[in-house]
Amino acid sequence: MIKGWGALAVLLIAAVALYAWKGASSAEYSSQQFLMDTLITIKVYGKDREKLQQPVHEAFAEMRRIAGLADHFPAAGTAAYAASDICNINQHAGIKPVVVQPDTLEMLSFARRYAGLSHGAFDPTVGAVMELWDFGGESPAVPRPERIRQALPLCGFRYLVIDRDNSTVYLSKKGVKLDLGASAKGYATEKAYQILKKRGIDKALIDAGGNIRTIGSNREGKPWRIGIKDPRKDGALAGIVSVENGSAVTSGDYYRFFERDAVRYHHILDPRTGYPASHTMSATVVTQDSALADILSTACFVLPPQEALALASGITGVDLLLVTSDKRIMHTPALAARVEITPGSGYRYDPGR
Ligand code: AMP
Ligand code: MG
Numbered sequence: 001m002i003k004g005w006g007a008l009a010v011l012l013i014a015a016v017a018l019y020a021w022k023g024a025s026s027a028e029y030s031s032q033q034f035l036m037d038t039l040i041t042i043k044v045y046g047k048d049r050e051k052l053q054q055p056v057h058e059a060f061a062e063m064r065r066i067a068g069l070a071d072h073f074p075a076a077g078t079a080a081y082a083a084s085d086i087c088n089i090n091q092h093a094g095i096k097p098v099v100v101q102p103d104t105l106e107m108l109s110f111a112r113r114y115a116g117l118s119h120g121a122f123d124p125t126v127g128a129v130m131e132l133w134d135f136g137g138e139s140p141a142v143p144r145p146e147r148i149r150q151a152l153p154l155c156g157f158r159y160l161v162i163d164r165d166n167s168t169v170y171l172s173k174k175g176v177k178l179d180l181g182a183s184a185k186g187y188a189t190e191k192a193y194q195i196l197k198k199r200g201i202d203k204a205l206i207d208a209g210g211n212i213r214t215i216g217s218n219r220e221g222k223p224w225r226i227g228i229k230d231p232r233k234d235g236a237l238a239g240i241v242s243v244e245n246g247s248a249v250t251s252g253d254y255y256r257f258f259e260r261d262a263v264r265y266h267h268i269l270d271p272r273t274g275y276p277a278s279h280t281m282s283a284t285v286v287t288q289d290s291a292l293a294d295i296l297s298t299a300c301f302v303l304p305p306q307e308a309l310a311l312a313s314g315i316t317g318v319d320l321l322l323v324t325s326d327k328r329i330m331h332t333p334a335l336a337a338r339v340e341i342t343p344g345s346g347y348r349y350d351p352g353r
Contacts, residue, residue: 031056036067036185037136038209044196045203045219055199059192059206066191069104070184072127072177073136085169086178090127093159094174099167107180107187107291108162108169114295115157118311122299123271127177128154132274135256135267142260148274155271182268186249186294189213193290206290210250213290217244223338229254230344231281231323238323238347240340241286249293251301252282268301277302279325285312286319286335296320305330323347 029052030043042059044052072087074080081087085104092098100108111124128151132143154175161170171178185208193213196204204215205224214224223242230236231254241248253276257266270277283301285293296318300308305324312320312332319335322328328350329343341349 027052029053029056031060033060033063035060035063036071036188036208038185040209041205041207042192042196043205043207044201046201052201055196055201058199059195062191062195063188063208066103066107066184066188069101070107070180070187072179072181086180089169089171090177093171093176097161097163097166097168097170100169102167103187103191104169105162105164105167107184108160108178109164110187110291111180111183111295112157112160112162114292114299115160118296118299118303120157120271121277121302122182122295123155123157124178124180124183125155125157125160125171125176126269126271127179128175129269129271129274130179130181130267131177133265133267133269135258140258140265142265143274152274155274182251182298183291183295185209185211186247187291189247189290189294210252210255211290211294212243212248214243214246228284228321228323229282230347232346233344236344237342238282238329238344239321239342241284241321241335242338243286246286246288247290247293248284248286249290249297250282250284251297253301254281268298270302279304280308280322281325282323283308284321286321286338287315287317292318 027049028045029049032039032041042056044056046052068083069085071084074084085100088098115123132147132151134140159171159173159176161172189206189208189211192206196215202216206213212226218224223244226241226243226248227237228239230238231252251268253266257264266276268277280301283297285297287293300312300320305322309320309332312318319332321331327347329341329347330350331339343349
């Protein structure tokens with residue numbers, strides 16, 4: 001009898017706890033904005049819907065601010081051009097150092113560090129070659145080889161000189177151009193995450209087109225399940241990773257590309273050749289910080305798979321999943337506990353052990 005009451009009490013406590021927990025995150029607020037060439041969605045959960053909106057507005061404002069500093073596309077003479085630290089730095093390449101905002105200094109210091117660690121597979125000075133391809137333009141085309149040959153000497157993170165004491169950045173060679181397309185979105189996402197945290201949000205998901213950042217667990221109190229797209233089949237997944245309080249960022253050859261003579265030319269270049277990197281179809285980095293994940297996903301996309309896995313394994317708290325061009329799915333050992341592989345047709349799971 002007493003045993004029965006005990007069981008009932010446990011059930012009651014569980015029910016109350018579930019009710020309290022459900023109540024704690026019963027409201028949801030979701031908003032979308034187009035920023036940095038991407039549709040960005042922020043979803044937050046909490047008790048009171050009224051209190052969820054303001055933090056999201058502030059998070060978007062922060063992302064817009066970072067986007068404005070990092071944008072390298074505005075036309076010269078426009079207000080956006082004048083407001084962009086990156087445009088200003090590019091304009092003064094080989095002429096003089098430029099005073100920049102603390103966030104620009106931070107973004108570039110971080111980028112420079114990982115450009116070195118990846119031996120230039122990720123290189124924020126890839127701008128001069130990148131613009132020859134015009135991937136975002138009306139009619140992107142394969143540049144003439146001599147144009148790539150001429151532009152290649154203008155890529156090199158060693159030309160990026162950062163003076164933290166004086167808050168200046170200098171590109172030491174005329175014609176060198178910064179392009180933060182591989183890293184600014186992750187940095188902005190992390191800043192948005194920090195705003196949400198500071199405003200007391202403890203359950204949220206920021207989806208910045210392939211860059212996912214989560215706060216806490218999902219509505220069921222479990223880790224968020226993040227799908228990794230099959231690079232060649234719309235709507236299909238190559239895998240699912242579980243992420244709690246962290247990021248999963250994918251670089252893929254399917255986001256922006258064109259085809260000529262049955263060859264796919266996509267937007268992630270090997271800075272050493274000036275042509276699209278060819279080892280990999282998608283690289284997903286799972287780690288806490290979304291700025292780091294964004295940089296490393298690009299670096300690991302460019303590197304040969306074994307080097308990419310070694311780079312990721314060598315950094316504490318970083319995991320990597322690759323879908324290689326020869327259709328293998330590979331990942332760092334520590335990811336095994338947090339990934340479900342759904343290879344579908346055509347892929348071979350290569351656990352590498
Ligand atoms: P992501 O999708 O993060 O890999 O970034 C791709 C974008 O980064 C491209 O659209 C370019 O703007 C830029 N980019 C391309 N190749 C590289 C590279 N090897 N290193 C750094 N940035 C790159
Ligand atoms: Mg990236």
